[in-house]
Amino acid sequence: MKRILWTLLLLFVLVAGLLWLTGRETLPPGLADAAAKYDARILRDAWGVPHVFGKTDADAAYGLAYAHAEDDFATLQGALLAARGRLAEVYGSEAAPNDYMVHLLRVWDVVADGYPRLDSTTRALCEAYADGLNHYAALHPDAALPALYPVTGRDVVAGFVHKLPLFFGIDRVLRELFADARARDVSPRSEATAWTRFSERNLGSNAFAVAPSRTTDGSTFLAVNSHQPWTGPVAWYEAHLHSDEGWDVVGATFPGAPLILHGHNPDLGWAHTVNTPDLIDVYVLDVDPDDPDRYRFDGEWRTLEKREAPIRVKLWGPFSWTFKREALWSVYGPVVRRPHGVYALRFAGFGEVGQVEQWYRMNKARTFEAWRQAMAARAVPMFNTVYADRHGRIFYVYNARLPMRSENYDWRAYLPGDTSGTLWTETLPFDALPQVLDPASGFLQSTNSSPFRATLGTDNPDPAAFSHTFGIEADKMTNRGLRALALFGADDAITWSDFTAYKYDVTYAPESRVARMRRQLLQAPVPPDTLARRALAELRAWDLRADSANTRTALAVLTFGPFIEAYGTTVPADTLMRRLRWAADHLRAHFGTLSPPWKDVNRLRRGAVDLGLGGAPDVLRAVNGALQPDGRLAGMAGDSYILLAAWDAEGRVRSESIHQFGSATLDAASPHYADQARLFVRNARKPVWRDEAEIRAHLERAYRPGDERLPE
Numbered sequence: 001m002k003r004i005l006w007t008l009l010l011l012f013v014l015v016a017g018l019l020w021l022t023g024r025e026t027l028p029p030g031l032a033d034a035a036a037k038y039d040a041r042i043l044r045d046a047w048g049v050p051h052v053f054g055k056t057d058a059d060a061a062y063g064l065a066y067a068h069a070e071d072d073f074a075t076l077q078g079a080l081l082a083a084r085g086r087l088a089e090v091y092g093s094e095a096a097p098n099d100y101m102v103h104l105l106r107v108w109d110v111v112a113d114g115y116p117r118l119d120s121t122t123r124a125l126c127e128a129y130a131d132g133l134n135h136y137a138a139l140h141p142d143a144a145l146p147a148l149y150p151v152t153g154r155d156v157v158a159g160f161v162h163k164l165p166l167f168f169g170i171d172r173v174l175r176e177l178f179a180d181a182r183a184r185d186v187s188p189r190s191e192a193t194a195w196t197r198f199s200e201r202n203l204g205s206n207a208f209a210v211a212p213s214r215t216t217d218g219s220t221f222l223a224v225n226s227h228q229p230w231t232g233p234v235a236w237y238e239a240h241l242h243s244d245e246g247w248d249v250v251g252a253t254f255p256g257a258p259l260i261l262h263g264h265n266p267d268l269g270w271a272h273t274v275n276t277p278d279l280i281d282v283y284v285l286d287v288d289p290d291d292p293d294r295y296r297f298d299g300e301w302r303t304l305e306k307r308e309a310p311i312r313v314k315l316w317g318p319f320s321w322t323f324k325r326e327a328l329w330s331v332y333g334p335v336v337r338r339p340h341g342v343y344a345l346r347f348a349g350f351g352e353v354g355q356v357e358q359w360y361r362m363n364k365a366r367t368f369e370a371w372r373q374a375m376a377a378r379a380v381p382m383f384n385t386v387y388a389d390r391h392g393r394i395f396y397v398y399n400a401r402l403p404m405r406s407e408n409y410d411w412r413a414y415l416p417g418d419t420s421g422t423l424w425t426e427t428l429p430f431d432a433l434p435q436v437l438d439p440a441s442g443f444l445q446s447t448n449s450s451p452f453r454a455t456l457g458t459d460n461p462d463p464a465a466f467s468h469t470f471g472i473e474a475d476k477m478t479n480r481g482l483r484a485l486a487l488f489g490a491d492d493a494i495t496w497s498d499f500t501a502y503k504y505d506v507t508y509a510p511e512s513r514v515a516r517m518r519r520q521l522l523q524a525p526v527p528p529d530t531l532a533r534r535a536l537a538e539l540r541a542w543d544l545r546a547d548s549a550n551t552r553t554a555l556a557v558l559t560f561g562p563f564i565e566a567y568g569t570t571v572p573a574d575t576l577m578r579r580l581r582w583a584a585d586h587l588r589a590h591f592g593t594l595s596p597p598w599k600d601v602n603r604l605r606r607g608a609v610d611l612g613l614g615g616a617p618d619v620l621r622a623v624n625g626a627l628q629p630d631g632r633l634a635g636m637a638g639d640s641y642i643l644l645a646a647w648d649a650e651g652r653v654r655s656e657s658i659h660q661f662g663s664a665t666l667d668a669a670s671p672h673y674a675d676q677a678r679l680f681v682r683n684a685r686k687p688v689w690r691d692e693a694e695i696r697a698h699l700e701r702a703y704r705p706g707d708e709r710l711p712e
Contacts (some may be wrong), residue, residue, distance in 0.1 A: 010365070011319065018126070025146035025147055026141075026146055026420055027137060027138065027141050027144055027146050027148060027149055028146075028149055029328075030139055031114055031134040031135065031138035031149055031150055032134065032138040032139065032706070033133065033137045034131040034134065034135070035062075035135040035705065035706060036130060037355040037568065038054070038058065038062040038063070038131065038132075038705075039054060039055045039056075039057045039059050039321055040052060040054045040059045040060060040062050040063030040068075040537070040704065040705055041052065041054075041702060041703070041704055042063050042067050042134075042177050042702070042703055042704070042705065043692070043696070043699060043700070043701075043702045044067075044663075044699070044700045044701050045338075045695055045698050046665060046698045046699070046700055047662070047663060047672060047675065047686055047698060047701060048071075048662060048663035048671070048672030049238050049240065049663050050063075050064070050067035050068075050238065050239050050240070050663070051239075051240040051242065051689070051690075051692075051695050052064050052067060052239065052240065052241050053229055053243070053372065053692065054241075054242070054243045054244070055243065055244045055245075056126060056129070056244070056245055057121065057243045057247045057360075057364075058125055058128035058247050058353040059128065059243060060242065060243045060257040061125045061126075061128040061129040061132070061241075061259065062131055062132040062135075062239045062248055062705070063127065063132065063259060063705055064129065064132065064239055064241060064253075064259075065128075065129040065131075065136070065258065066132040066133075066134045066135060066136050066705035066706070067239065067705075068237055068239070068253075068255065068676045069132070069133055069136035069137075069140075070136070070613070070667070071237070071664045071665050071666060071667055071670070071672075072255060072664075072665040072666040073140065073143050073144075073666070073668055074666055074669070075145070075235075075255045075658065075665070076133065076255045078254060078255075079147065079163075079192075079233045079254075079255045079256040080133075080148050080151060080155055080256065081145070081161070081323075082098055082102075082109065082159075082162060082163075082233065083102070083104055083155060083159040083161070083162040083163070083256075084102070084148070084155070085098070085099040085100075085101075085102030085107070085108075085311075086099060086147070086148075086312065087099055087314040088311055088312060088313040088314065089147075089313065089320055090145065090314060090315065090690075091314065092315075093313050093314075094316045095173070096311050096313055096323070098189075098381070099309075099311045099312075100169070100311055100325055100327075100488055101170070101174060101569050102162060103309035103311075103325075104139045104309065104334045104336070105161070105165070105170070105334055105388055106327075106329075106334070106348075107158055107161050107162050108158065108382070110161050110350070110351055110352075110353060111154050111157055111158045111353060112154075113351070113353075113451070114157075114351070115153070115154050115353060116354070117339050117353075118157070118353065118354065118356070118357055119357060121354055121360075122357040122360055123153055125153075125258050125259070125356065125360060126153030126156040126157055126258055126414075127152065127153035128258070129153070129156050129258035130150070130151040130152050130153050130155060130156055132147060132394055132705060134150050134531060135705055135706055136705070137149055137151075139349070139706055140630065142599040143302075143368070146557060147285070148353070148420045149485030152198060155258070156256060156257075156258055156356065156623065157255070157353050157355075157356060159256040160257075160353075160355040160356060161352075161353060162419070163233070163234070163256075163354060164348075164349065164380070164381060164382075164502050165174045165347060166412060167274065167382060167383075168276070168277075168279045168280065168347070168382050169276075169279075169280060170280060170347060170383070170576075170613055172443035173280050173282060173317070174336070174344065174345075176272060177282065177338060177343050178338065179181075179688075180340075181340055182340040182341055182414075182439060184282075184413050184414050184417070185413050185414065186284050186413060186416060187409045187411070187412075187414065187416070188406050188409075188410075188412040188416055188417070189409060189421070194641075199410055203564070204227040204273075204274070204447075204448050204478070204480070204506065204618065204638065205225065205226040205227045205272070205273035205274055205446075205447070205448060206223060206225035206226075206227070206273065206386070206446070206447050206480055206484070206615075206622070207222075207223060207224065207226075207271035207272070207385075207386035207444075207445070207447075208221070208222070208223040208225075208386065208388050208443070208444065208445050208484065208488070209221065209222050209223075209387065209388040209394040209395075209396075209444045210442060210443045210488065210494055210499060211388075211392050211393075211394045211438065211442040211443065211692075212392040212442075212494055212649065213392075213442040214441070214442030214443055214488075214491075214493075214494055215493075215494050215495070215579065215691035216493045216494065216495050216651035217495075217648070217649060218392075218649050219496070219645070219647060219649065220388050220389070220392045220393075220497045220646065220647045220674055221388070221494070221496070221645070221646050222260050222264065222269045222270075222271065222386070222387075222388035222644070222645045222646075223271065223499070223503050223582075223642075223643075223644050223645075224251065224252075224264075224270075224271035224522040224641075224642070224643040224644075224645070225265060225271065225503065225621050225639065225642050225643075226252075226262065226271070226273065226351070226641070227624075227639060227640065228394065228555065228637065228641075229636060229637045230635065230637060230640055230660055230661065231286055231636075231639075232257055233254065233256075233664070234254055234255075234370035234467075235255075235640065235665060236252040236253070236254070236640050236641035236659065237252060237253055237254070237588065237595075237642055237663075237664060237665055238250075238251070238252050238582045238657060238659055239251075239252070239260065240688075240689075241255060241259070241260060241363075241464055242690075242692075244586065246265060246364060246366075246380070247363065247364055248265050248690070249263055249264065249265045249363045249364075249622045250263050250264060250265075250643070250655065250657075250688055250690060251263015251264065251269075251388075251643060252641040252643070253684075255361075257276075257356075258356065259356065259359055259360055259363050260282060260359075260363055260423060261359060263643055264391070264643070264653065264655065265363065265365075265366070266364075266366075266389065266690075267366045267367070267389055267595075267653075268365065268366070268368065268371055268387065268388065269360065269368075269387070269389070269392050269474050269645050269653075270371070270385055270386065270387045270388075271385070271386045271446075272373075272383040272384065272385055273383065273384040273385075273386075273446045273447065273448055274382070274383060274384070274448060275382055275384045275398060275399075275400060275448070275451070275473070276448075276471075276473055277344075277382065277384060277398075277402055277470055277471045277472055277473075278411060278412070278470065278471025278505040279295070279347055279348040279349070279381060279382065279398045279400065279402075279403070279468045279470075280345065280346070280347040280348075281346045281347070281403075281411060281415055281422070281424075282343055282344070282414045282415065283330075283332050283343065283344040283345075283414065283415045283416070283417030283422060284341050284342070284343060284414050284415070284416065284417050285330065285335065285341075285342040285343065285344055285348065285417040285536075286416075286417065286418040287342050288301055291304065292337075292342075293698060295330060295342070295417065295471045296301055296418045297330075297331055297416070297417075297418055297419070297420070298419060298420050298489050302330070302331065304328045304329065304330055304335060304452065304459055305328065305329035305330075306327075306328055306329075307326070307328075307329075308323065308324050308325070308326065308327070309325045309326070309327040309461045310322050310323075310324055311323045311324070311325060311530075312501050319470050324481070331344075331346045331423065332344035332417060332423060333345050333346045333347070333350060339586060342636075343414070343417075343429045344417050344421075346423075348372070348379030348381045348382075348400070348401035348402070348403055348427060348496025348658075349378075349379075349401050350382065352379050353378030353379075354377060355379045355380050357377070357379060357382070357566075358375070358377045358378075358380055360381040361366065361373075361374035362374045362375065363366070364529070365631075365700070367389075368387070368389055368391075368393050368395070371387065372395070375430070375482060376430040376431075376462065378399065378400075378401050378427075378430055381400065381401040382399065382400050382401070383399050383400075384396070384397070384398055384399065384448075384451070385397050385399050385446075386444055386445075386446050388645075388647070389647070390647040390651035390652075390653065391651065392574075392647075393437075393438060393445070394437075394438060394439075394442075394443070394444050394527065395435070395436070395437050395438070396435060396436045396444040396446060396451075396454045396455075397430075397433055397434070397435040398433050398435065398451035398461075399430075399433065399469075400428075400433065401428075402424045402427055402428040402433070402470040402472075403424040403426075403427055403469075404424055404427060404428060405422075405424050405467070405469040405470075406421055406424075406469075406520060407467060407468075407469055408421070409421075409422060409469075410537070411469050411471070413469075413608065425585060426506070428470070434451035434454075434461035434466065434472070435461065436454050436455055436459050436460065436461065439454075439455040439456075439457065439459035440457055440458075440459055441455045441457050441459065441489070442492075443488040444453060445481065445484035445485060446605055447478050447480035447481040447484055447620075448476075448478050448480070448481070449471075449473070449476055449477045449478045449480070449481030450463075450471060450474055450475060450476050450477060451473070452474060453477065453481065453485065455485075456485060457488045458488070459706060461599060465640040474508070475549035475568075476508060476558055476567050476568070478565075478567070478618055479508050479509055479512035479513065479514060479616055479618040479619060480619065480620050480622070482511060482512055483505050483507060483509050483619070483620055484502070484620065486509065487502040487630045488502065489506060496646060498646060499644070500685075502620065502641070503620060503621075504620065504621045504683045505548075505619065505620040505621060505643065505679075506545050506546040506547050506614055506615055506616065506619045506620070506621045507544060507545050507619065508544040508546075508618075510546070511542075512544075512618070513557070513563075513564060513567065513618070514544070514560050514564060514618070515544055517545075517558070517560050517563065517571060517576060518542070518560070520571075520573055520576060521536065521559075521580065522536065522576065523538065523572065524532045524573040524576075524577060525576075527577060529581075529682045531581060531584050531588075532577065532584070532587070533579050533681060534584070534594060535555060535559075535580050535581070535583070535584040535594060536580070537595050538552050538555050538594050538595055538672075539545075539552070539555065539559070542555075542556050545562075546588070546598060546614055546615055546616035547598065547610055547614045548597070548598055548599035548602070548613055548614035549597050549598065549599065549614075550597070550598045550614075551596065551597055551598070552595055553571070553598040553602075553616065554583075554593070554595075554598050554600075554643075555580075555583055555584065555587060555594055556600040557598075557602075557616050557617065557633075558582075558583035558586060558587070558601075559576065559579050559580045559583045560576075560579075561617060562575075562579070563579075564618050565618060574620060583654045586631060587601075589631070589632075590631025590632075591631065597610025597612070598612075598614060599613060599614065600612060600617075600632075601627070601631075601632050601633055602615070602616070602623060602625060602632075602633050602635070603628075603632050603633065603634050603635065604634075604635050604660065604677055604680065604681055605634045606661050606673065606674040606677055607668055607673060607674055609674040609677050609678075610678060611678065611681045612681065613635065613681040614681075614683075615638065615639065617638070620668065621639060621683065622639050623635050623638040624636060624637040626640045631683070635660070639660065639680075640659065640660050641658070641659050641660075642656065642657060642658050643655055643656075643657045643687065644656050644657070644685065647708060653689075655687075655688040655689075656685035656686065656687055656688060657658065657685055657686060657688050658676055658679055658680050658684070658685040658686060659676050659680070660676070660680050661673065661674050661676060661677055661680075662674055662675045662676045662677070662679065665677075
């Protein structure tokens with residue numbers, strides 16, 4: 001028996017070894033062959049920022065891909081895997097929901113149908129970017145995931161098709177549907193449906209524009225200040241792209257994007273912030289009790305389209321298993337079958353592949369009219385956008401593909417899935433969206449707040465002109481929005497120094513959510529225990545600021561932090577009191593006091609770098625931290641890449657930027673892994689160099705992709 005067992009064990013080991021050897025993949029040959037057709041140079045400045053010069057736009061996109069791969073190859077490959085629906089075969093079962101979503105939403109059907117219809121220059125841009133990644137993989141095979149290659153332009157477009165629905169919450173809706181019980185009621189049809197405020201997601205960003213009428217020297221100012229996670233697939237990467245075909249743009253991009261997503265060129269610039277209109281609907285299907293694959297629609301039975309979604313999941317070592325799940329489709333869109341119901345999804349922008357094309361046209365636009373025409377395509381289905389240009393024009397638009405829905409339903413609930421009355425097919429035209437052009441006030445702000453308070457005065461859009469079915473955040477005002485209106489609105493002679501100071505403001509407004517919660521606590525019955533009384537005394541003395549030396553901010557942020565961005569809700573006083581006691585206990589245990597300097601608690605950590613900083617959730621100097629085992633908060637989102645630009649009275653542009661870490665977003669061995677962190681915590685910035693001679697005056701190295709030496 002022992003001999004038999006040992007023989008079986010030996011056979012198992014041999015088979016496992018054979019499977020491992022035969023299962024090892026190598027990169028396909030010829031990955032770098034296409035590199036010869038591109039003419040790109042990468043000039044890294046003293047901060048490691050890549051300035052990519054090409055004869056053509058495609059050359060620049062190719063060089064951008066190579067440069068970004070040098071700094072963050074793993075994240076780039078992860079983004080490709082995610083869009084391919086193959087994360088689970090590398091990262092295991094925890095990534096399987098993403099892969100199922102790719103199949104369920106038919107991402108690759110959308111790409112196959114739409115990619116040939118993109119214009120030839122956009123396709124060339126995407127193919128060039130893919131070739132840059134292929135070239136880097138060929139030269140770094142040990143870091144490459146062979147199954148991904150060759151990357152194609154379709155992979156680049158698929159990344160946008162996959163990623164953008166996540167910004168407006170498709171993942172949140174799917175998690176809700178896969179819960180153990182139905183999460184919401186089904187809306188009845190009514191001639192006068194009551195409307196409930198949409199719940200807000202915890203998202204943030206800032207964008208400001210100031211016209212010459214409000215600056216001291218006739219300049220035009222623009223702040224690009226999106227609040228993104230500090231690491232991962234939607235962390236900002238700074239770059240400058242320049243081609244002989246007229247592409248000259250600086251700003252930031254995400255892994256997998258072949259262009260700048262927001263920034264400026266010599267003539268104009270723009271900034272995005274997240275808005276949260278209702279772009280997703282869930283329908284409850286009326287399924288035939290005798291045939292679970294049929295559903296009723298307008299009085300007739302229809303058959304669900306059925307596919308099998310193969311999801312390959314890594315188990316251990318070289319072993320994986322392909323699980324198969326059904327992927328259903330209805331007249332509304334994708335369908336999931338759950339024990340508590342069969343649900344269909346419909347979301348704005350399904351079938352759209354033109355995101356790269358739209359951003360590319362925005363990158364190259366040199367006039368407001370050309371830029372606005374690019375925006376009007378709305379291939380990008382959401383994001384507030386603030387614009388400024390060399391002529392002093394400023395503009396704000398609540399960009400969104402807003403579904404034209406029947407007013408007879410409560411669209412916050414689930415919808416009846418048996419009637420064309422809930423099947424919307426049209427969206428509000430771009431010209432009808434909330435927008436403001438050249439307001440008399442001379443400034444615009446977008447801080448994830450109501451689009452109806454983008455500025456001061458009568459130039460704001462009229463909320464009465466927009467249906468409640470759009471789910472526009474009509475009444476939402478972040479603290480950042482309140483402070484922006486107060487600061488810019490009170491100053492009719494804004495200097496560059498003022499502009500930068502306002503961006504870094506750390507104050508909570510008296511009417512902000514934080515100030516209201518503090519008043520609620522201070523007006524509650526006085527607790528009997530000494531610790532809570534001491535904590536209340538500290539809160540009473542707090543000046544509503546989050547500067548780095550403030551000794552009462554830590555108690556306030558730890559107390560109110562979980563509730564700051566839950567706009568539209570009221571937190572019970574006893575809940576706030578329990579949280580206050582927890583915060584006081586926490587500070588006493590880890591710092592020996594209820595009033596440590598905020599910078600001792602609020603930290604920027606990156607490798608060996610550990611720095612104290614100011615800022616807090618929902619102040620204009622936004623920092624969101626995650627609690628660490630040592631009791632401190634380590635920054636993980638909020639202010640990240642910041643770009644501040646000014647066009648002078650003659651139309652000449654200059655700008656300054658900062659990244660919370662540095663240009664090497666993943667390479668810990670690089671000197672640029674955290675070299676901007678000390679500037680970042682001081683609220684300082686570095687100059688943006690655009691002219692080649694100026695770049696060379698601050699040059700670290702110059703080379704062609706694949707060759708560290710730049711040929712003369």
